[in-house]
Amino acid sequence: QDGGGWLDNLLGDNEKEDDGLIKVGFLLKTMQEERYIKDRDAFIEKAEELGADEVIFDSANNDENLQLSKFENMLTQGADVIVLQPVNTGTSSNMVKMAHDSGVAVVNYDSLIMNSDVDVFLTQNSWAVGELQGEAMVKWFKENRGEVKGNVVLLRGQPGDSNANAFSQGVLDTVEEYEGLNLVVDQSHEGWSPDLAMATTENALTKYDNNIDAVVANNSGLASGAVRALEAQNMADSDQVFVAGSDADLLNIRYIAQGKQTVEIFKKIKPLAYKAAEVAVTLAKNSDKPIEEIVNIDRYVDNGQIEVPTVITEIVVVNQDNIMDTVVADGYHEATEIFEEE
Amino acid sequence: MAEEILEMKNIIKDFPGVRALDNVNFCLDKGEILALVGENGAGKSTLMKVLSGVWPYPTYEGDIYLDDQLVRFDNTREAEEAGIGIIHQELNLLPDLSVAENIFLDRHPLNKFGGIKWEELYHNAEKVLARLNMNIDPRTELGDLTVGKQQMVEIAKALSLDTRILVFDEPTSALTESEIKELFIVINELRDSGVSIIYISHKMEEIEEIADSVVVLRDGATIGDKININQVTLDEIINRMVGRDINDLFPRHEFKQGDKTLEVKNISVPDPFNPKKMLVDDVSFSAYKGQILGISGLMGAGRTELVNAIFGVYGKKSEGEIYLNGKKLNINAPADAIENGIALVTEDRKELGLLLDKNLVMNMTLPSIKSFSSKLAMDNHAERAVAEKYVDELNIKTPSLDVFVEKLSGGNQQKVVIGKWLITDSDVLILDEPTRGIDVGAKTEVYRLMNQLVEQGVTVIMISSELPEIMGMSDRIVVMSEGKKTAELERAEADQETIMKYATGNKGVE
Amino acid sequence: MKKFIKNNGTFIALIVLVIILSFLSPSFLSSRNLTNLVRQVTINGIIAVGMTMVILLAGIDLSVGSTVGLSAVTVTLLMQAGFGMWLAILITLIGIGGVIGFFNGFMSAKFDIHPFIITLGVMTIARGLSLVLTQGVSVPVTNMTFASIGSGYIAKLPSLIILVVALVLGVMAVFKTSVEMKSGEKVRNKAKLTGGLILTVAGFLAGFFIFIGYQGIPIPVAIFAVIVMIGIYTLSKTRFGRKLYAIGGNEKVAWLSGINILKSKTMVFVITGVLSAASGILLASRLNGASPNLGTGFELDAIASVIIGGTSFMGGVGTISGTVIGAIIIGVINNGMSLLGINTFYQMIVKGFIIILAVMIDVLNRRETA
Amino acid sequence: MKKFIKNNGTFIALIVLVIILSFLSPSFLSSRNLTNLVRQVTINGIIAVGMTMVILLAGIDLSVGSTVGLSAVTVTLLMQAGFGMWLAILITLIGIGGVIGFFNGFMSAKFDIHPFIITLGVMTIARGLSLVLTQGVSVPVTNMTFASIGSGYIAKLPSLIILVVALVLGVMAVFKTSVEMKSGEKVRNKAKLTGGLILTVAGFLAGFFIFIGYQGIPIPVAIFAVIVMIGIYTLSKTRFGRKLYAIGGNEKVAWLSGINILKSKTMVFVITGVLSAASGILLASRLNGASPNLGTGFELDAIASVIIGGTSFMGGVGTISGTVIGAIIIGVINNGMSLLGINTFYQMIVKGFIIILAVMIDVLNRRETA
Numbered sequence A: 001q002d003g004g005g006w007l008d009n010l011l012g013d014n015e016k017e018d019d020g021l022i023k024v025g026f027l028l029k030t031m032q033e034e035r036y037i038k039d040r041d042a043f044i045e046k047a048e049e050l051g052a053d054e055v056i057f058d059s060a061n062n063d064e065n066l067q068l069s070k071f072e073n074m075l076t077q078g079a080d081v082i083v084l085q086p087v088n089t090g091t092s093s094n095m096v097k098m099a100h101d102s103g104v105a106v107v108n109y110d111s112l113i114m115n116s117d118v119d120v121f122l123t124q125n126s127w128a129v130g131e132l133q134g135e136a137m138v139k140w141f142k143e144n145r146g147e148v149k150g151n152v153v154l155l156r157g158q159p160g161d162s163n164a165n166a167f168s169q170g171v172l173d174t175v176e177e178y179e180g181l182n183l184v185v186d187q188s189h190e191g192w193s194p195d196l197a198m199a200t201t202e203n204a205l206t207k208y209d210n211n212i213d214a215v216v217a218n219n220s221g222l223a224s225g226a227v228r229a230l231e232a233q234n235m236a237d238s239d240q241v242f243v244a245g246s247d248a249d250l251l252n253i254r255y256i257a258q259g260k261q262t263v264e265i266f267k268k269i270k271p272l273a274y275k276a277a278e279v280a281v282t283l284a285k286n287s288d289k290p291i292e293e294i295v296n297i298d299r300y301v302d303n304g305q306i307e308v309p310t311v312i313t314e315i316v317v318v319n320q321d322n323i324m325d326t327v328v329a330d331g332y333h334e335a336t337e338i339f340e341e342e
Numbered sequence B: 001m002a003e004e005i006l007e008m009k010n011i012i013k014d015f016p017g018v019r020a021l022d023n024v025n026f027c028l029d030k031g032e033i034l035a036l037v038g039e040n041g042a043g044k045s046t047l048m049k050v051l052s053g054v055w056p057y058p059t060y061e062g063d064i065y066l067d068d069q070l071v072r073f074d075n076t077r078e079a080e081e082a083g084i085g086i087i088h089q090e091l092n093l094l095p096d097l098s099v100a101e102n103i104f105l106d107r108h109p110l111n112k113f114g115g116i117k118w119e120e121l122y123h124n125a126e127k128v129l130a131r132l133n134m135n136i137d138p139r140t141e142l143g144d145l146t147v148g149k150q151q152m153v154e155i156a157k158a159l160s161l162d163t164r165i166l167v168f169d170e171p172t173s174a175l176t177e178s179e180i181k182e183l184f185i186v187i188n189e190l191r192d193s194g195v196s197i198i199y200i201s202h203k204m205e206e207i208e209e210i211a212d213s214v215v216v217l218r219d220g221a222t223i224g225d226k227i228n229i230n231q232v233t234l235d236e237i238i239n240r241m242v243g244r245d246i247n248d249l250f251p252r253h254e255f256k257q258g259d260k261t262l263e264v265k266n267i268s269v270p271d272p273f274n275p276k277k278m279l280v281d282d283v284s285f286s287a288y289k290g291q292i293l294g295i296s297g298l299m300g301a302g303r304t305e306l307v308n309a310i311f312g313v314y315g316k317k318s319e320g321e322i323y324l325n326g327k328k329l330n331i332n333a334p335a336d337a338i339e340n341g342i343a344l345v346t347e348d349r350k351e352l353g354l355l356l357d358k359n360l361v362m363n364m365t366l367p368s369i370k371s372f373s374s375k376l377a378m379d380n381h382a383e384r385a386v387a388e389k390y391v392d393e394l395n396i397k398t399p400s401l402d403v404f405v406e407k408l409s410g411g412n413q414q415k416v417v418i419g420k421w422l423i424t425d426s427d428v429l430i431l432d433e434p435t436r437g438i439d440v441g442a443k444t445e446v447y448r449l450m451n452q453l454v455e456q457g458v459t460v461i462m463i464s465s466e467l468p469e470i471m472g473m474s475d476r477i478v479v480m481s482e483g484k485k486t487a488e489l490e491r492a493e494a495d496q497e498t499i500m501k502y503a504t505g506n507k508g509v510e
Numbered sequence C, D: 001m002k003k004f005i006k007n008n009g010t011f012i013a014l015i016v017l018v019i020i021l022s023f024l025s026p027s028f029l030s031s032r033n034l035t036n037l038v039r040q041v042t043i044n045g046i047i048a049v050g051m052t053m054v055i056l057l058a059g060i061d062l063s064v065g066s067t068v069g070l071s072a073v074t075v076t077l078l079m080q081a082g083f084g085m086w087l088a089i090l091i092t093l094i095g096i097g098g099v100i101g102f103f104n105g106f107m108s109a110k111f112d113i114h115p116f117i118i119t120l121g122v123m124t125i126a127r128g129l130s131l132v133l134t135q136g137v138s139v140p141v142t143n144m145t146f147a148s149i150g151s152g153y154i155a156k157l158p159s160l161i162i163l164v165v166a167l168v169l170g171v172m173a174v175f176k177t178s179v180e181m182k183s184g185e186k187v188r189n190k191a192k193l194t195g196g197l198i199l200t201v202a203g204f205l206a207g208f209f210i211f212i213g214y215q216g217i218p219i220p221v222a223i224f225a226v227i228v229m230i231g232i233y234t235l236s237k238t239r240f241g242r243k244l245y246a247i248g249g250n251e252k253v254a255w256l257s258g259i260n261i262l263k264s265k266t267m268v269f270v271i272t273g274v275l276s277a278a279s280g281i282l283l284a285s286r287l288n289g290a291s292p293n294l295g296t297g298f299e300l301d302a303i304a305s306v307i308i309g310g311t312s313f314m315g316g317v318g319t320i321s322g323t324v325i326g327a328i329i330i331g332v333i334n335n336g337m338s339l340l341g342i343n344t345f346y347q348m349i350v351k352g353f354i355i356i357l358a359v360m361i362d363v364l365n366r367r368e369t370a
């Protein structure tokens, strides 16, 4: 939009004018977690490689109101398609509606936007995080204890956070399923705070006289707090207490390497980000093509309004044995950082 | 020929919209007591603030020479170090700290770890207090003292500084007669030991008693040269100050006593810090239309508490009955009193009387705000008109109605407070120390005003610590001592000795 | 003119900011973006109007953000439970906003506890309540009309009519207020007249360009405008407003002059509570759903708007028009940096500096005048 | 006795809280839990010591939480970059804590801007900086000694010696301060003496039970204790401390008495900055890593501790011992509810009410006395 733009705007209608450029918006919920730099870099790299003229990138500080504003700003800047990771899955449908009103497609990234007619959903299956943690825990009980029986601590993230809820549900399901598992602590932690998680774990250990068998945390930071509390009781030993996190932060992978933590869930970033870039650029180029012709749909997921065409990329469990094949092989962390001498 | 210690040359000090000092020249000799007098707003305090570093160079123009040396202070500390001490017009003390710490604020004696040597501190404080003949424990929290004692502490603080020039800016407005005597002895001793004193006061009899020489300021300029006190009469000084003669200081009119308007019965106020002690103890009196009722007593006698209780300040914590025109009133807050036609001009105009950073109009219409507004909107034109009317009537000197009242001189501020209560058209007007800190000219104007009000049928009650004022203006005088009413005197029986006798505790007949 | 600049430091700062941004980002000055920007400002702006009154009383209200969250959740849940939209809104405004405000104001005024601590407590309590009510899960809006409040527009023609009416009223008001009393006579202050006329016409043109140039006046903006006008009127023209300035100036003096402090203070917090609830309702409508964490941290933006707008923390001094400018400055910073694609981390740094700078300009400006 | 209760409302509230909790949860009163509790309190407690001084000056510091985060990140990154532990700590204390504090204090005092706004800006800036420094990623600690600061203990024997020395010094201090001057003569205040002795001995016994009963004194607790003692000494026994009360009581009076306001204010913010940095370093050590979001919201807990501890928002009145009690109350609430397994949502509600209640008890108590 050059100098004369506002006059056209004033007199003409307000449909998006086509500038002939391929502009792709990518709006994450925050940059304040280890993984998001990798999402951003991979996405931009791929999108530009595929011929996008401009990638408008932004993030929203985990604030849903702020995200709405930033989304509007992307529309203003003339994005042809926007890839959106919602801060809150329950309060994001209006963005989709807004985009569609301006003829812009929305690619739903990471977690599912409820009650909307979003065009396509790309995910690493984030509600599977909890399930996978649960599975790993059951496996651990069987291997280390011979029976699935013990006291479980669930460390949740921000109270009321939609992802925290989704992750936790998987864990709760597992606990429900096995009678021997006893959920002794289930606590949320404001701001995903590792120090609060550490205090919670300390208190749990005190209360149950160190009879804690498993700690499952919604993310890596919370898990690292738990490891520190266990260390103080000389219990940070992946054979003695099961500890699971999610996000595969460097500190946690190191703990796994050192045998202090049991597992981390690794959401492979690159496949997801690449796929998203691919879908977005294709949508921008051929805005009328049905989605099924652009990308292979794995399944359709009900979001309360429609069956959303969904593409699922892999998530994996990282343990002491597969560090090299997962996070290192994927270029997520360097082997030297992980196994650095103390 | 006395040796000149201080010379201030061509001092100019501007405030936004006002030139407070306009080329003032001022000099002071070693070992003299110089009285600096002038109307409210003449610039006395400002000149002293320039001298003592409150207004650092270059916020003023001109030069200050100390022993013929040019000095320019950046702050009060530098002035102190040069030997200039000042007791400001307002109390500058911290009620939550002890007396000793107030005196030696930031000058505590320290041990080698930087810790405070408390015993030495208290000892030093005792020594300074002893010079003022004050026998109080320096550990006492300052806020527990009466205003008068606090003022003495303020003086002790200045004395402790070992100064060559000591400025007293209206030091006696909160002191009792005996405290004033004590102070004067100290001032004379200081002079004899070579300290130069600048003494500011609106009380002419004090000037006469203590000063060696006088300088008069008017509108930011000196009027005539420094004169020896023996070479002028008080009338001449007053004339220089106000630019005209004031022949009748207490222009009292005689009125016929009218109906009984206000009657209070058995008013008591407990001491908030000591429920067993009564600040006001079972006081009853009546006031009549067409009369001025004076309330006399020493500082701390509980007069302020008495009128505050009537005005509803203590809510349910004070006891007693109040009748107005025979009707019993239920007063639990000032709002109730105002509603019923009682107005109170409080003694502390800066803290309790005025919104300092608001303009004249807002201040003057505050208690009667209802009569200038409907439910929906204020009538700005009406309130301005009324404010303007009272500015004229009270002869308030102000550049405009939109000036913040903090910019006005003390006397004019006092008139604004009185004006604010006049607008409420109350039946009873209580004035607590209405002339404290205001100049002779303004005083007579306040007195004239009181007369006028009485004439219009308002019942006026006046608290005053100045006996001449009480005797000059009251038709009847209630005397209080330690919370109790000790006497009620008719004008004819009220002479200085009788009032003092009852004020100092002689519990006479009711 | 010089005086104008000195008294309007923040306004000038805003204009400078706008000019810089319009050079840096071509889309900044488009009708569409400005429409978005103004709408983005409303959520914080509405709260900031209430906060202005609270700070005028030398108080503070930390609970506004939680009230936003609790109100968003409540109105949504009520509609889900079958209440009609208007009833749900009414219950939320009064039952959440009003009650929280009453508690804040009454407790702090009656027991003379600094509102910081009362509202800090309430901030935590209200957040806890919205988590309990929702069980931590976000709630979708089920009522289609409701969603359109936050995202709807007043059509262009009625919008134009509104703007023209505003222009006419504005010009009339300028004529009226430019009359001054000078020694008993009415005279017209020419400078005030021309200044006022220029501002009014400029405001009209800006409104025309922004709103008529896009889709009309967004409904939240209209609501905000009405709230601002009522707020300005209340503070400058009513007895209640006058009392607030008096209490903020010196509470004791005000009380001794017959003002009921408890009532006024309580009222101010009630107003702020209700406005926060309104903001929460709008937010739920805009998001088409409510989550229990909505409004987290809003108190800081609201307070910053008020202070940037020139209201004194010490109470007694301040205006709502200043606050509106403050809120717009914050909105412009957010919007501008987002358009420029500045990394969020750097955005935070820049925003922090701009807040400090805006207040410094204002303070230094005034100091010089004083 | 009656007077004691009235003057120590918060302390009594704490005792009551402890009694209730020890009935509700059997593990609450164990040495181990109390050791944990005290250590959990230190992070907030250290900041609150600084905050007490700031609030004594009628100021506020919103930037402490961000300073915690930035310091945690900085010390970790410095060690990663090869700096020795002590050097890294020193650089962080001065370069982050000191500099931020200096900026806060100098800017607000010099330009007479309310510290709320300066520190609000700095809060955002410092958070942005730690995000930029880490690129939003958490940083592991690479130095084993460092990790042990936060989690180490002073062995039982030296711990015992420290406690005994403290007991002896405490008793001596009680004897010294129970002397009063009465009409020029020294007399011993018996009530003060016995009261003081009981408290000192009780403190010793509690310390013995808590620390010797578990693993000794945790290093963070020892650090906290030293900071508290220096803080108490500074406020009550040094000229600097007395100046703070003077400035907080009435800035103008203090200035007229020749006190350099700018210097004192700046110093107080510097102290608070350095203490926040210390807290951040301890936190990084305890967590064995730093994430840029550490410390978010800490300012509220610190302020709440100070206010619950009886320091007045208006300045001039307050003590560090009160603040310590305030911090412990907050720690007890958090620890107790966590032990009781109360749902986090309800925890927030309860915590909010207890904060309000604690302050109310104190205010009402004093009001009655007054």
Ligand SMILES: Nc1ncnc2c1ncn2[C@@H]1O[C@H](COP(=O)(O)OP(=O)(O)OP(=O)(O)O)[C@@H](O)[C@H]1O
Pocket (backbone or CB within 6 Å): B015, B016, B018, B019, B020, B038, B039, B040, B041, B042, B043, B044, B045, B046, B047, B089, B406, B407, B408, B409, B410, B411, B437, B439
């Ligand atoms: N800080 C200030 N800001 C603005 N104007 C001031 C200030 N201080 C004094 N003035 C103005 O300067 C003039 C001189 O005031 P000053 O206080 O020196 O008078 P004064 O002679 O001491 O009067 P009083 O007898 O009432 O104490 C007055 O017009 C006053 O309004």
Ligand SMILES: Nc1ncnc2c1ncn2[C@@H]1O[C@H](COP(=O)(O)OP(=O)(O)OP(=O)(O)O)[C@@H](O)[C@H]1O
Pocket (backbone or CB within 6 Å): B143, B144, B145, B146, B147, B273, B279, B297, B298, B299, B300, B301, B302, B303, B304, B305, B347, B465
């Ligand atoms: N805020 C207070 N705290 C403690 N004591 C007080 C307080 N106010 C007044 N008093 C005490 O109450 C008594 C009466 O005080 P007050 O000064 O009001 O009497 P007064 O007769 O009006 O004298 P003044 O002429 O000084 O106004 C004195 O003993 C005084 O010390």
Ligand SMILES: O[C@@H]1[C@@H](O)[C@H](O)OC[C@H]1O
Pocket (backbone or CB within 6 Å): A033, A157, A161, A163, A164, A192, A218, A219, A220, A246, A247
């Ligand atoms: O990856 C996690 C994300 O899904 C959650 O929402 O926020 C915390 C992150 O650690």
Ligand SMILES: [Mg+2]
Pocket (backbone or CB within 6 Å): B044, B045, B046, B089, B169
């Ligand atoms: Mg004066």
Ligand SMILES: [Mg+2]
Pocket (backbone or CB within 6 Å): B303, B304, B305, B347, B432
């Ligand atoms: Mg009195």
